[in-house]
Amino acid sequence: MQRYSAWNLFKHGLRGHKGWQPAWRSPEPKAHYDVVIIGGGGHGLATAYYLAKRHGIRAAVVEKSWIGGGNTGRNTTIVRSNYRLPEMQALLEHALKLWEGLSDELNYNVMFSQRGAIFLGHSDGDMARLAERGDALRCAGIDAELLSRAQVHKLIPLLDISDAARFPIVGGLIQRRGGTARHDAVAWGYARAADALGVDIIQQCEVTGFAIAGGRVTGVETSRGHIGAGRVGIVVAGNSGHVAGLAGLRLPVESHILQAFVTEPVKPMIDTVIMSQSLHCYISQSDKGEIVLGGDPDFYPSYTQRGQPMRIEEVAGQAIGLVPALSKLRMLRGWAGTTDMTCDGSPIFDETPVADLHINGGWCYGGFKATPGSGWLFAEQLATGRVADLARPFGLGRFASGATVDEAGSGPMPHHR
């Protein structure tokens, strides 16, 4: 692997940047791998990287389209670990610690920016819930700070904190270690580092079926032929239900649409991540200067990766209510991803009823922040055949036993969160 450094940039600059090698190879699939990972999003690529790095296993990553073209390249890139439930806190704090060293680890700038992530409180009720969450987080050793209205205003001067505001601001809760990262860079950084360790990244290769013998998976059928495997990991986000279905399995997952959109780029105006305890709108500014906006899902099953304008209107309305200056900006582009919404809103790590066929999915609309941790834990699962400790609460059996991890406390319907 050619290292990326200021010195190398300078050296290659002298030769007109003609000496750079491709960041990863495009190998033909081999007949057999110890492990095949289905899905070349951030989670699949991170899994492959840690599998090679920590367990010495060189897997193949099989991607039907191009790497990072799924939810990894479509999300609003918010990274934080300030969840309500201890199982989610432990899972995401582990990931956040990995984020903190990720650019060095991969020798790739993932532009992880710990600019702080704020939940706004709009009422006394909101503030009580935020204070409760903050206390719980601090007891778990995760940073959280309750802010007054004046402190929030200092951090986000463009916020409408007037008494006539559409959404009154009473205060907020901030995780200062939270922030954003460059989504594509995460996929590319993991891909490049995994490739350097001998992982085969096979793009334009769709898994269309499984080879199963005696209740055990022995390989995958793909648009580029059969690939044998000792163990297979499904990491396909919105397509979890479809791919598991190819092995005859039904999951607690519905595929829904989530949209995001950005404005034209402007000078820095918002340098924290703004979320709300009561609204469904989140706002941040990318390094390019675009204001990145997202909100609720579209609330009905769909694989189209195409959203309805109604939702954009709603999110834009809320965003302008919070930060009136946004009304001056023109919208540049919008897009949607297909998210794997589970029946409790939490992810799934488990072995399936088919031996050696493992699944990591169900990350709903919140799995980008988990990328390094998810890969780390799933690599351990694929190497040992056992679900890693931090991932143990997220087995498929939790629904039948009643041990669901329902962060939003909103019951069993995937679209009610």
Next chain:
Amino acid sequence: MLLINCPHCGPRAQAEFGFERPVETILPVDASTATMVERLYTRTNARGVSAELWRHSHGCRAWLRIDRHVVTHEILCVALWVALWQAPQ
């Protein structure tokens, strides 16, 4: 946005309707625990036609069965849901 042809009201914008749940997740009240778990917590979620229960919430409020293709968004049929008390077969 989908254009949904309500049997009562005619073609109306999706914004007037609410998706309730896939038909396969409707629970008979006297179902066994195993059936309840199966119905509530598993989905076929196929890349194909999905049979769903919707409601014309901001219109006539009728419960509707809508068969929809979840990859193309083609709507195959919209019918009044008259057999709510009956578990789907």
